[in-house]
Amino acid sequence: MDYVSTRGEAPARRFSQILLEGLAPDGGLYVPGTFPQVKLPELRNKAYPELALAILSRFMDDVPGLEALVRATYTARVFGSGDVTPLRTLEPGLHLLGLSNGPTLAFKDIALQLLGGLFQQKLEAENLSLNILGATSGDTGSAAEYAMRGKPRIQVFMLSPHKRMSAFQRAQMFSLQDANVHNLAVEGTFDDCQDMVKAVNADAAFKARQRIGAVNSINWARVAAQVVYYFKGYFAATQNDSQQVSFAVPSGNFGNIYAGHVARRMGLPVRHLILASNENDVLHEFFRTGRYRVRRPVKETSSPSMDISKASNFERYVFELVGGDGARLRELWRQLERDGEFDLSAFSREVRASGFVSGKSTHADRLETIRKIYSSYNTIIDPHTADGVKVGLEHREPLVPLVCLETALPVKFAATIREALGREPQLPAELAGLEKLPQRFKVIPKDVAMLKRIIEAA
Numbered sequence: 389m390d391y392v393s394t395r396g397e398a399p400a401r402r403f404s405q406i407l408l409e410g411l412a413p414d415g416g417l418y419v420p421g422t423f424p425q426v427k428l429p430e431l432r433n434k435a436y437p438e439l440a441l442a443i444l445s446r447f448m449d450d451v452p453g454l455e456a457l458v459r460a461t462y463t464a465r466v467f468g469s470g471d472v473t474p475l476r477t478l479e480p481g482l483h484l485l486g487l488s489n490g491p492t493l494a495f496k497d498i499a500l501q502l503l504g505g506l507f508q509q510k511l512e513a514e515n516l517s518l519n520i521l522g523a524t525s526g527d528t529g530s531a532a533e534y535a536m537r538g539k540p541r542i543q544v545f546m547l548s549p550h551k552r553m554s555a556f557q558r559a560q561m562f563s564l565q566d567a568n569v570h571n572l573a574v575e576g577t578f579d580d581c582q583d584m585v586k587a588v589n590a591d592a593a594f595k596a597r598q599r600i601g602a603v604n605s606i607n608w609a610r611v612a613a614q615v616v617y618y619f620k621g622y623f624a625a626t627q628n629d630s631q632q633v634s635f636a637v638p639s640g641n642f643g644n645i646y647a648g649h650v651a652r653r654m655g656l657p658v659r660h661l662i663l664a665s666n667e668n669d670v671l672h673e674f675f676r677t678g679r680y681r682v683r684r685p686v687k688e689t690s691s692p693s694m695d696i697s698k699a700s701n702f703e704r705y706v707f708e709l710v711g712g713d714g715a716r717l718r719e720l721w722r723q724l725e726r727d728g729e730f731d732l733s734a735f736s737r738e739v740r741a742s743g744f745v746s747g748k749s750t751h752a753d754r755l756e757t758i759r760k761i762y763s764s765y766n767t768i769i770d771p772h773t774a775d776g777v778k779v780g781l782e783h784r785e786p787l788v789p790l791v792c793l794e795t796a797l798p799v800k801f802a803a804t805i806r807e808a809l810g811r812e813p814q815l816p817a818e819l820a821g822l823e824k825l826p827q828r829f830k831v832i833p834k835d836v837a838m839l840k841r842i843i844e845a846a
Contacts (some may be wrong), residue, residue, distance in 0.1 A: 389449050391418040391608065394707040395721075396714015404450045407510055407609060408518055410602025411589045416714070418608050419704050420447065423653040428629040431619060436472040437462045440502075440616045443654075447612040448506075452513075457505045466490060466501060473498070473617045475624035475791070478765045482784075483791045484773070485621040492560055493797040493816070495644065496531035499605075499613035504535035506609060507601070511541040518601045519843055521588055523547045523581035525640060526693040527796060529571075530560035532603040537566040543846050544603075545570045547581035547839075550831055553692055555823055556800045562827035570846060571829035572839070577686040578640075579698050580834050587836045588843075598843055605643030606700050614647035615654070622656055625789040632659035636780025636792040638749075638772040639663045639671055640694035642701040644793065645744075649705065652743055659788050663746040664779035666691045671699055675746035678733025680706075682724065690751050690804045691771040693795070708742075709735045747779030754778070758808040768805065768813055770798045 390400040395416030406418045424446040431442055441458045448454055464470045468489040476484045490497025511518055520542060522532055529546040536544050546561065550573040553561075562571050574581050585604070589595055605611060622633050635658060637645040645663055652658040665672040667687045674680045683697045703717070709732060710716040723730045732739075749757070757774040761767050769777065772795045784790045798805050798813035805813045832838055 389424070389447055390421040392421050392712075393418060394703050394714065395718050397718075402450050403448045403608070404510065407506060407607075408599075408601040410600070410604070410606050411586070413592060415586075415590055416717070417606055417701070417703050417707075419707060423650065426655050428655065428657075432623050432629065435470065436616075436620060439620060440613070443616050443619065444612055448609070451506065453509065457502065457509065461502045461505055467497075473620050475621060476767070478761070478767065481787075481789050483621070483625050483789065484767070484769070485617065485624075485791050485793050487617060487794050488797045490531070491534045492527065492530040493800055494527035494531055495614075495793070495795050496527045497534070498617060499610040500528075500531040500535040500603060502613050503603060503607070503609050504539065507536070507542060508539055517541045517599060518543070519598050519846070520544045520601050520603050521547075521585055521843070522603045523578060523585045524561075525549065525578040525695055526553045526557040527800075528604060530557065533561060533564055533566075533569050533571075536603070537564055537569055539568065543568050543570065545572060545839075545843055545846070547572050547574050547584060549573075549578050549581060549695075550575050552577065552688060552695065554801050554803070556802060557692075559823040559825065559827065560800075562829045563822060563825040565826075565828060570842070572842065573829050573831045574834060575831065576834045578696050579686055582696075582698060582700065584834065584836050584839055588839060591840075594840060600843075604700065605641060605646075611643060611647050611650060611701070614644060615651045618648045618651035618658075619656060621791045621793075622658075625791050630657065631789070632657045633789045633791055634658070634660040634662055634780070634783065634785065636662040636664060636776040636783070636790060638691065638694060638776040638793070638795055639665065640668070640696035640699065642671060642699035642705065644795070646701045646704060649742065649744075658743055659785070660783060661742075661744050662776075662780050662783045663744060664775040665746065665748050666694045666775055667748070667750055668695055668697055669748045670697055671702070672746040672748045674702075674732075675739065675744050678736055678739070679729060679731050680724070681729040684728075690754055690801070691749075691775050693772055694775065705742075706732070709738050745783050747782050749775035749778045754804065755808040758805065762809055768798045768809070769794065770796045770801050771804045772796060772801075
């Protein structure tokens, strides 16, 4: 499998060559040269590790020992059950896909637990070290840090927007005392954090000298690992391989739902990919009008992991819309930096053909949906999942199963659960007292030069 850059100015490379890099040298994101096709009957009855291996081996065909890594990652010990991503049926045709049973109670664990193993194996084989630089709006940071903590060849520098995550999210990250974990709280928004990461990556000499790598969903391995659970959810919700399914996905950075798009391109019978935005509805506006328009400032909401205005993975999707034309893509992104927007309404037919529909959910909608799901099904969902359920139900069609992706456990957003239900969400016993633990982090301004000095000094 060869990978190419969306910007079209970097040479094609194999998976093992892009694993540690994140952004391509030309500033683009790596995508497969072609999407591999699958035969559903060959995959339907596989357990999660076997399903993951069958799909990931198509994207990671030059990784030695991939089977052992996959089997060591997707276990009951790590994810609570051998099912890994259990499907809960709320009523006939309406399902929740449980993606939040990993160490940090969020869907990011599913990819990052594998990524930690891939990184460590690569670094040991080549006697290398790596400085991981990432940005998080909440869940990526803790999932990455738990996957990489204590690994001798890895330093993790994680940027997060200061005071814009939930108390539980902050505690998960900042309570880690491992010497190789560096939490940097940026005085700004997630977009500011993401811009700082991109600026460091754009300095090719610094990136090479400091061996900068990425765990955000700009890293293709993250996307590939997330493709697996779309197949898992499909097989659990259907009886035969001709039936279509729709997936409802709360989306901020476009990584999770883009993995569903990849699954669809591989041959999964997806009727609709239903994108749910919160009040920062940049992506919903695009799928409604064809206009992509960055918002300033980013609104602070009760689904904070979606408080994003610049969706990194959206570039991969736009690259396909413009026919893989790197020059056209580069011009669109220059226009975005200059004007804060671009218009692709001329591609409305291609957008419809790709299966995307969208909607918006507000704070009031989240509270109402949390109450509705609890009263109807005795199930508590977190506010991001509530965004997905709300918009998913708006697009639900008769005879088409609707699978709503759960993105985190409710305990990570206790304040919103208390407001909606007047009760505390259940806290796993092993996490009792988490928010009372000492926290270790550094508050920094939006200063790329300072960030570089911190990395150099570590």
